[in-house]
Amino acid sequence: MSRDYPLGTIRTEQVWKRFRADQQRMLLRDRVDQMARRLRGDRGEDWRWALRDINLHIEPGESVGLIGSNGSGKSTLLKMLTRVMYPYAGVIDVRGRIGALIEIRAGIHPDLTGRENIYLFGALLGLKRREVAGRFDDIVEFARLGGAIDRQVKFYSSGMQMRLGFAVAAYLEPHVLLVDEVLAVGDAVFQQRCLDRMREVAEQGTTIVFVSHDLPAVQSICRRGVWLEQGTVRVDAGIKDALAGYRDSIEAQSEASARVGEPLQLLKYEVRGEDGDATTLHTDEPVTVELTLGGDYRGDATLHLGVSEGTSSPIFQISHEIRMTGGDHRVACVIPRLPLPRGRYTLWTGVYSIGRTDGGTLMSWHSAGQFDVFGPMLDTPPRAVVMAAPVFVPHQWED
Amino acid sequence: MGGQRAQVIDEQQDRAAPPGAPVPAGPPPELVFKRRLRPLQVAHELWAARELVRALAERDLRARYKQAVLGFAWAVLTPLALCAIFTLVFHRAVKIETGAAPYTLFAYVGLIVWQFFSNTMNQGALSLANNLSLLNKVYCPREVFPLATMLVATVDMVIGIGVLGLMFLVFWTAPAATFLWALPLLAIQFAFTYGIALILSVAVVYLRDVRHLLPIITQMGVFATPVAYPLAKIPQRLQEIYVGINPLGAVIEGYRKALLYGDAPDARMTLIAAASSLVFLVGGYLVFKKLETGIADVA
Secondary structure: OOOOOOOOOEEEEEEEEEEEOOOOOOOHHHHHHHHHHHHOOOOOOOEEEEEEEEEEEEOOOOEEEEEOOOOOOHHHHHHHHHOOOOOOEEEEEEOOOEEEEOOOHHHOOOOOEHHHHHHHHHHHOOOOHHHHHHHHHHHHHHHOOHHHHHOEHHHOOHHHHHHHHHHHHHOOOOOEEEEEOHHHOOOHHHHHHHHHHHHHHHHOOOEEEEEOOOHHHHHHHOOEEEEEEOOEEEEEEEHHHHHHHHHHHHHHHHHHOOOOOOOEEEEEEEEEOOOOOOOOOEOOOOEEEEEEEEEOOEEEEEEEEEEEOOOOOEEEEEEEEEEEEOOOEEEEEEEOOOOOOOEEEEEEEEEEEOOOOOOOEEEEEEEEEEEEEEOOOOOOOOOOOOOOOOOOOOOOOOO | OHHHHHHHHHHHHOOOOOOOOOOOOOOOHHHEOOOOOOHHHHHHHHHHOHHHHHHHHHHHHHHHHHOOOOOOHHHHHHHHHHHHHHHHHHHHHOOOOOOOOOHHHHHHHHHHHHHHHHHHHHHHHHHOHHHHHHHOOOOOOOOHHHHHHHHHHHHHHHHHHHHHHHHHHHOOOOOOHHHHHHHHHHHHHHHHHHHHHHHHHHHHHHOOOHHHHHHHHHHHHHHHOOOOOOHHHOOHHHHHHHHHHOHHHHHHHHHHHHHHHOOOOOHHHHHHHHHHHHHHHHHHHHHHHHHHOOHHHHO
16 A cells, blocks of 8 residues: 655655643652543643644655744654654655764763764664774764774763764765754854765755754755744745745744834835836845834934845944934935845844944834845855855956 | 545645645544554564664673773672672571572572563663663664663673583582573573563653662562572462562572473473563563653653
8 A cells, every 4th residue: 555655755644743731740649640630531631733734745865944933843843754753643754764964962972982982873873883884984084083083982072072973973874864953063164064964965866854043054955945833834845935935934023023112213114226116126236225214312323224134144234324303304325236136135224322332222223124136146156155145246257 | 545645646746835724623533643563574673773782782881891990890799799698698597498509509590580680670671761862863663772781681691600600610510411491491581571671661761750669679579589599488379370470480490490400490380481471571562662652752
């Protein structure tokens, strides 16, 4: 009855998972209590759905980014794909060898040497002893352990401990690679190596499922994005669309928590292109940002304006001194050549009184809204670069 | 079923989930996950994990003795110390009658079995709880963890058997020619011990209290099992029931007969012990596999 899907396929059909939401301790007397209640017909159980009706079909060789806010069920889903956790209902089918790129620092035995630990992990991850031996040098090189390999792990720095566990997982040759928040591991150089390794593995045709809050990293690895929200699949589409949707929702949430009771408010904003139309913003062409501020404040103030991609750090910031007279104030800023490539951006504003760096907040820094820019796609970065370069630079080539 | 599969394939063509598609309130009851055990698949998985069992046992052995100055000597010192106490108390003071065999040998045979059991039980019971961080991240058949602790206890037992050999020299006797009977008894001993370790290991994950029961079981068990005295001390009419509950009684008695007295083990008692230990093993395995699915949820 079961169809033979090729190795590297992941299928989930109507997968549900629930967790206890009531207070529950693992002591004998609680169990006795519970049994007594059960006899009286009161189960006293409270469940919360962590995942609801997840249907995913991932082909061999696909790279899929799982995105969503905390508690949306990403890690739970990943754990079920790893087979560490079992679903409450539904079918999960992962074909082929599963590798999980995870940090197994907690499983490292401090009294054993690095070498002994590597063999232990290898066995845990399903490798034969000679398979580990065959990759041993690569693993040590990847973890940058060098001569420390025969030292007891308890004398390692915490970074070395993390890298050790991770390096073993990185040199599995699985059909399916599951990655949960690797970028929290190690320093920038090591993160970069991890991402490189993932890309390498992806090029060899391994299916990748990548969970991360580092959206640029997800974008640089994955072609397809699955956005989970409150345990359901909100969007399953190309990575750009999924990320855009997710970013929009973050924006909407931060806008919802609007600042009230501040001396100044942003009444209106407009971002328009050359012919005064918001739909015709083009890269490297003039753009006008117009803001209308209102409020009781009278006096001088500094208006800050910024643009970011998603909620990450700003691409550029500019500021301007304004004089508020107690009524509405309209201010416009012209950017003659917009340095942004094609994409969706967020406009940020804030107003602060002059001469004071703290406490002088007239309107706190917040995102006003979003705008789209049309124009050329950025050139694809070389393989090792993670962050998509955020700025368009007018340029000419000569040979 | 076929129709449903076809539909799945169609969905793959247009995979963008319909935004805001209504999610049913609960899963269809027929899809609720049930643990199904296929014996062949389980056996195959366990066989595939043999290197892991070895690696885990190796880890425990290395880690245990890396810090201890006396190293592997500890595997011998504990039963020897107990043996000395037993000889003093039960042989000199209580005057247990052991016939042709020296009491020290008599007690030591029992202690080897008991030490194996209590080591596996105590370490095995904690084997899942101590490795929860791994269990939450890496998949492997979970029964390897108690199995690895039994392997460690087996290494200790082999060392103990070596010491037994030396003791035969000291007392200038030889093991009886019937010693091959020890092999089927060994199988019973392993089956029973593993069954208990399986149940306890998963029980500790769900009920922390069980951890505190272990020392009590160990303390009582060494006296409730015919380690220091012969099985014959238990009233004749209760012996069969006793062996059914504690197959180790028949196992120890059988070893003594085979090694020290040159007799075959009592067939009836051995069969009861074999049946009982099989029940413990299979029952323990089923309980383990059933509860295993929830480990990641409660840990």
